[in-house]
Amino acid sequence: MLTETATTTTEPAFEISNYKIKDEDLPGFKDLKFENINELHLDHPGANDAEYRKRRDYIAGLAKSFRETGVITDVEYNSREQRVWRYVAEELEELQQKYASPFYLKAKKDLGITTDRIPQLTEMNRRLKELTGFRLAPIEGLVETRGFLSWLSYRVMLCTQYIRHHSQPAYTPEPDIVHEAIGHIPMFTNPNFADFSQFIGHGARIASDKQLEELGRLYWFTVEFGMVEHEGAIKAYGAGLLSSFGELEHAFSDQVDRRKFDLEEVINQDYSYSDMQKILYVIPSYAELKEQTRKYIESF
Protein backbone atom coordinates (compact mmCIF):
# COMPACT_ATOMS: atom_id res chain seq x y z
CA MET A 1 0.00 0.00 0.00
CA LEU A 2 1.09 3.53 -0.60
CA THR A 3 0.78 6.92 1.00
CA GLU A 4 -0.06 10.07 -0.88
CA THR A 5 2.92 12.40 -0.52
CA ALA A 6 5.90 12.57 -2.83
CA THR A 7 9.45 13.87 -2.72
CA THR A 8 12.26 13.66 -5.23
CA THR A 9 15.32 11.45 -4.91
CA THR A 10 18.81 12.22 -6.14
CA GLU A 11 20.12 8.69 -6.66
CA PRO A 12 22.08 8.02 -9.85
CA ALA A 13 20.10 6.33 -12.62
CA PHE A 14 21.09 2.93 -13.96
CA GLU A 15 20.11 0.72 -16.85
CA ILE A 16 16.43 -0.18 -16.89
CA SER A 17 17.19 -3.80 -17.84
CA ASN A 18 19.85 -4.46 -15.23
CA TYR A 19 18.06 -7.46 -13.70
CA LYS A 20 21.01 -8.69 -11.67
CA ILE A 21 21.35 -6.42 -8.67
CA LYS A 22 24.27 -7.30 -6.41
CA ASP A 23 24.26 -6.68 -2.67
CA GLU A 24 26.90 -3.99 -3.12
CA ASP A 25 24.64 -2.16 -5.61
CA LEU A 26 22.00 -1.53 -2.94
CA PRO A 27 21.78 1.93 -1.40
CA GLY A 28 21.78 2.23 2.39
CA PHE A 29 18.51 1.35 4.07
CA LYS A 30 19.49 3.90 6.72
CA ASP A 31 18.22 6.77 4.60
CA LEU A 32 14.69 5.48 4.26
CA LYS A 33 11.95 7.96 5.01
CA PHE A 34 8.88 6.65 6.83
CA GLU A 35 5.86 7.83 8.75
CA ASN A 36 5.78 7.90 12.52
CA ILE A 37 4.30 4.52 13.35
CA ASN A 38 3.75 5.24 17.04
CA GLU A 39 0.59 7.08 16.15
CA LEU A 40 -1.93 4.40 15.26
CA HIS A 41 -4.96 5.89 13.62
CA LEU A 42 -8.09 5.85 15.75
CA ASP A 43 -9.90 3.58 13.29
CA HIS A 44 -7.22 0.88 13.70
CA PRO A 45 -8.83 -2.06 15.53
CA GLY A 46 -5.79 -2.21 17.83
CA ALA A 47 -5.67 1.51 18.61
CA ASN A 48 -7.02 1.11 22.14
CA ASP A 49 -5.27 -2.16 22.97
CA ALA A 50 -2.09 -1.22 24.86
CA GLU A 51 -0.70 -4.75 24.72
CA TYR A 52 -1.20 -4.94 20.95
CA ARG A 53 0.40 -1.56 20.41
CA LYS A 54 3.42 -2.55 22.46
CA ARG A 55 3.83 -5.75 20.49
CA ARG A 56 3.41 -3.98 17.14
CA ASP A 57 5.98 -1.39 18.17
CA TYR A 58 8.39 -4.12 19.23
CA ILE A 59 8.15 -5.87 15.83
CA ALA A 60 8.43 -2.51 14.09
CA GLY A 61 11.60 -1.92 16.15
CA LEU A 62 13.17 -5.03 14.60
CA ALA A 63 12.74 -3.38 11.20
CA LYS A 64 14.44 -0.26 12.52
CA SER A 65 17.43 -2.24 13.70
CA PHE A 66 17.57 -3.93 10.29
CA ARG A 67 18.31 -0.53 8.81
CA GLU A 68 21.31 -0.15 11.07
CA THR A 69 22.71 -3.67 10.70
CA GLY A 70 21.35 -4.91 7.35
CA VAL A 71 20.43 -8.17 9.11
CA ILE A 72 16.80 -9.31 9.21
CA THR A 73 15.65 -10.64 12.60
CA ASP A 74 13.09 -13.44 12.47
CA VAL A 75 10.01 -12.65 14.53
CA GLU A 76 9.02 -15.17 17.20
CA TYR A 77 5.31 -14.89 16.62
CA ASN A 78 3.17 -15.75 19.64
CA SER A 79 0.24 -18.15 19.65
CA ARG A 80 -2.37 -15.42 19.32
CA GLU A 81 -0.61 -14.06 16.22
CA GLN A 82 -0.35 -17.54 14.76
CA ARG A 83 -4.08 -18.05 15.34
CA VAL A 84 -4.90 -14.85 13.44
CA TRP A 85 -2.71 -16.06 10.59
CA ARG A 86 -4.26 -19.54 10.48
CA TYR A 87 -7.78 -18.16 10.44
CA VAL A 88 -7.17 -15.64 7.66
CA ALA A 89 -4.86 -17.89 5.63
CA GLU A 90 -7.35 -20.79 5.66
CA GLU A 91 -10.31 -18.63 4.65
CA LEU A 92 -8.32 -17.00 1.88
CA GLU A 93 -6.93 -20.31 0.64
CA GLU A 94 -10.44 -21.57 0.02
CA LEU A 95 -11.49 -18.49 -1.94
CA GLN A 96 -8.19 -18.37 -3.81
CA GLN A 97 -8.66 -21.91 -5.12
CA LYS A 98 -11.61 -20.51 -7.03
CA TYR A 99 -10.38 -17.05 -7.99
CA ALA A 100 -6.58 -16.77 -7.86
CA SER A 101 -4.21 -16.94 -10.81
CA PRO A 102 -2.78 -20.48 -11.15
CA PHE A 103 0.71 -19.00 -11.23
CA TYR A 104 0.09 -17.38 -7.84
CA LEU A 105 -1.24 -20.61 -6.30
CA LYS A 106 1.82 -22.51 -7.42
CA ALA A 107 4.15 -19.72 -6.27
CA LYS A 108 2.67 -19.76 -2.79
CA LYS A 109 3.52 -23.45 -2.54
CA ASP A 110 7.00 -22.88 -3.99
CA LEU A 111 7.72 -20.31 -1.30
CA GLY A 112 6.51 -22.61 1.46
CA ILE A 113 3.70 -20.26 2.48
CA THR A 114 1.17 -22.43 4.29
CA THR A 115 -1.92 -21.92 6.41
CA ASP A 116 -0.08 -23.45 9.43
CA ARG A 117 2.27 -20.68 10.49
CA ILE A 118 3.46 -17.18 9.67
CA PRO A 119 6.39 -17.34 7.22
CA GLN A 120 9.62 -15.44 7.93
CA LEU A 121 11.03 -12.90 5.48
CA THR A 122 14.42 -14.64 5.68
CA GLU A 123 13.13 -18.01 4.43
CA MET A 124 11.15 -16.41 1.60
CA ASN A 125 14.22 -14.34 0.69
CA ARG A 126 16.32 -17.47 0.25
CA ARG A 127 13.87 -18.88 -2.28
CA LEU A 128 13.30 -15.55 -4.07
CA LYS A 129 17.04 -15.14 -4.52
CA GLU A 130 17.18 -18.46 -6.39
CA LEU A 131 14.14 -17.73 -8.52
CA THR A 132 14.20 -14.05 -9.57
CA GLY A 133 16.76 -12.25 -7.41
CA PHE A 134 14.02 -10.30 -5.64
CA ARG A 135 14.55 -9.31 -1.99
CA LEU A 136 12.29 -8.48 0.94
CA ALA A 137 13.37 -5.85 3.45
CA PRO A 138 11.51 -5.22 6.72
CA ILE A 139 9.90 -1.84 7.26
CA GLU A 140 7.99 -0.54 10.26
CA GLY A 141 5.26 1.40 8.51
CA LEU A 142 4.09 3.22 5.43
CA VAL A 143 6.72 4.85 3.26
CA GLU A 144 5.99 7.76 0.93
CA THR A 145 5.19 6.74 -2.65
CA ARG A 146 8.41 7.64 -4.45
CA GLY A 147 10.60 6.16 -1.75
CA PHE A 148 8.59 2.93 -1.58
CA LEU A 149 8.40 2.42 -5.34
CA SER A 150 12.04 3.40 -5.90
CA TRP A 151 13.21 0.40 -3.89
CA LEU A 152 11.56 -1.83 -6.49
CA SER A 153 14.16 -0.59 -8.99
CA TYR A 154 16.69 -2.58 -6.91
CA ARG A 155 14.33 -5.57 -6.90
CA VAL A 156 13.58 -4.87 -3.22
CA MET A 157 10.10 -4.90 -1.68
CA LEU A 158 9.70 -3.24 1.71
CA CYS A 159 7.52 -5.47 3.93
CA THR A 160 5.92 -5.08 7.34
CA GLN A 161 6.26 -8.01 9.74
CA TYR A 162 3.59 -7.34 12.35
CA ILE A 163 0.11 -8.80 12.07
CA ARG A 164 -3.38 -7.24 12.21
CA HIS A 165 -5.42 -7.04 15.42
CA HIS A 166 -7.15 -10.27 16.50
CA SER A 167 -10.52 -8.59 17.03
CA GLN A 168 -10.99 -8.10 13.26
CA PRO A 169 -8.93 -10.73 11.47
CA ALA A 170 -10.59 -10.01 8.12
CA TYR A 171 -9.61 -6.35 8.17
CA THR A 172 -6.51 -4.19 8.38
CA PRO A 173 -6.22 -0.49 7.60
CA GLU A 174 -2.43 -0.83 7.06
CA PRO A 175 -0.16 -3.39 5.39
CA ASP A 176 0.67 -6.35 7.67
CA ILE A 177 2.38 -9.71 7.20
CA VAL A 178 -0.85 -11.22 5.85
CA HIS A 179 -1.10 -8.58 3.15
CA GLU A 180 2.60 -8.89 2.32
CA ALA A 181 3.11 -12.67 2.43
CA ILE A 182 -0.27 -13.78 1.09
CA GLY A 183 -0.88 -10.78 -1.13
CA HIS A 184 2.41 -9.54 -2.56
CA ILE A 185 5.32 -11.89 -2.09
CA PRO A 186 4.34 -14.95 -4.19
CA MET A 187 4.12 -12.89 -7.41
CA PHE A 188 7.78 -11.85 -7.09
CA THR A 189 8.70 -15.43 -8.07
CA ASN A 190 7.38 -14.67 -11.56
CA PRO A 191 10.27 -13.37 -13.74
CA ASN A 192 8.01 -11.15 -15.87
CA PHE A 193 6.23 -9.73 -12.84
CA ALA A 194 9.55 -9.18 -11.06
CA ASP A 195 10.95 -7.28 -14.07
CA PHE A 196 7.72 -5.30 -14.40
CA SER A 197 8.00 -4.32 -10.71
CA GLN A 198 11.56 -3.23 -11.29
CA PHE A 199 10.42 -1.02 -14.20
CA ILE A 200 7.86 0.65 -11.95
CA GLY A 201 10.66 1.31 -9.47
CA HIS A 202 12.91 2.66 -12.16
CA GLY A 203 10.10 4.94 -13.32
CA ALA A 204 9.50 6.22 -9.79
CA ARG A 205 13.11 7.38 -9.55
CA ILE A 206 12.97 9.52 -12.66
CA ALA A 207 9.27 10.48 -12.76
CA SER A 208 7.93 14.02 -12.56
CA ASP A 209 5.28 14.48 -9.87
CA LYS A 210 2.55 13.99 -12.49
CA GLN A 211 4.20 10.81 -13.80
CA LEU A 212 4.54 9.58 -10.23
CA GLU A 213 0.77 9.91 -9.82
CA GLU A 214 0.30 7.90 -13.00
CA LEU A 215 2.69 5.25 -11.71
CA GLY A 216 0.71 5.10 -8.47
CA ARG A 217 -2.41 4.31 -10.51
CA LEU A 218 -0.61 1.70 -12.58
CA TYR A 219 0.64 0.11 -9.36
CA TRP A 220 -2.85 0.19 -7.88
CA PHE A 221 -4.60 -1.45 -10.84
CA THR A 222 -1.91 -4.12 -11.27
CA VAL A 223 0.18 -4.93 -8.18
CA GLU A 224 -2.72 -4.27 -5.79
CA PHE A 225 -5.88 -5.02 -7.79
CA GLY A 226 -4.76 -6.71 -10.99
CA MET A 227 -6.57 -9.50 -12.82
CA VAL A 228 -5.17 -11.73 -15.56
CA GLU A 229 -6.64 -13.87 -18.34
CA HIS A 230 -6.05 -17.57 -17.97
CA GLU A 231 -7.37 -20.10 -20.49
CA GLY A 232 -10.41 -18.01 -21.27
CA ALA A 233 -11.18 -17.22 -17.62
CA ILE A 234 -10.34 -14.20 -15.46
CA LYS A 235 -8.18 -14.71 -12.36
CA ALA A 236 -6.82 -12.43 -9.63
CA TYR A 237 -3.12 -11.66 -9.07
CA GLY A 238 -3.28 -8.32 -7.21
CA ALA A 239 -2.30 -8.30 -3.52
CA GLY A 240 -5.28 -6.20 -2.43
CA LEU A 241 -7.59 -8.84 -3.93
CA LEU A 242 -5.68 -11.94 -2.82
CA SER A 243 -5.35 -10.82 0.81
CA SER A 244 -8.97 -9.75 1.39
CA PHE A 245 -12.05 -12.03 1.43
CA GLY A 246 -14.34 -9.08 0.76
CA GLU A 247 -12.39 -7.61 -2.16
CA LEU A 248 -11.75 -10.99 -3.74
CA GLU A 249 -15.40 -12.00 -3.89
CA HIS A 250 -16.50 -8.51 -4.83
CA ALA A 251 -14.02 -8.43 -7.72
CA PHE A 252 -15.84 -11.29 -9.42
CA SER A 253 -19.35 -9.97 -8.75
CA ASP A 254 -21.54 -8.12 -11.24
CA GLN A 255 -20.89 -4.87 -9.33
CA VAL A 256 -17.46 -4.59 -10.91
CA ASP A 257 -16.63 -3.45 -14.41
CA ARG A 258 -13.76 -5.75 -15.44
CA ARG A 259 -12.07 -4.08 -18.39
CA LYS A 260 -9.38 -5.17 -20.80
CA PHE A 261 -6.07 -3.66 -19.62
CA ASP A 262 -5.22 -0.43 -21.42
CA LEU A 263 -2.15 1.28 -20.00
CA GLU A 264 -3.11 4.74 -21.18
CA GLU A 265 -6.54 4.40 -19.55
CA VAL A 266 -5.16 2.89 -16.34
CA ILE A 267 -2.65 5.66 -15.66
CA ASN A 268 -5.48 8.19 -15.88
CA GLN A 269 -8.07 6.20 -13.93
CA ASP A 270 -8.88 7.47 -10.44
CA TYR A 271 -9.61 5.00 -7.67
CA SER A 272 -10.91 5.02 -4.14
CA TYR A 273 -8.47 4.01 -1.42
CA SER A 274 -11.18 3.10 1.09
CA ASP A 275 -14.21 1.79 -0.88
CA MET A 276 -14.55 -1.49 -2.75
CA GLN A 277 -13.24 -1.15 -6.30
CA LYS A 278 -15.77 -0.50 -9.08
CA ILE A 279 -13.40 -0.89 -12.04
CA LEU A 280 -10.66 -3.50 -12.45
CA TYR A 281 -8.33 -4.24 -15.36
CA VAL A 282 -7.50 -7.64 -16.84
CA ILE A 283 -4.05 -8.11 -18.39
CA PRO A 284 -3.61 -10.66 -21.22
CA SER A 285 -0.36 -11.95 -19.66
CA TYR A 286 2.47 -10.91 -17.31
CA ALA A 287 4.84 -10.72 -20.30
CA GLU A 288 2.53 -8.23 -22.01
CA LEU A 289 2.29 -6.15 -18.82
CA LYS A 290 6.08 -6.08 -18.61
CA GLU A 291 6.55 -4.99 -22.23
CA GLN A 292 3.89 -2.27 -22.16
CA THR A 293 5.33 -0.92 -18.91
CA ARG A 294 8.85 -0.94 -20.32
CA LYS A 295 7.76 1.19 -23.30
CA TYR A 296 5.89 3.55 -21.00
CA ILE A 297 8.82 4.04 -18.62
CA GLU A 298 11.23 4.48 -21.51
CA SER A 299 9.06 7.41 -22.67
CA PHE A 300 9.81 9.34 -19.43
Ligand SMILES: [Fe+2]
Ligand atom coordinates in the same frame (compact mmCIF):
# COMPACT_ATOMS: atom_id res chain seq x y z
FE1 LIG B 1 0.03 -3.64 -0.87
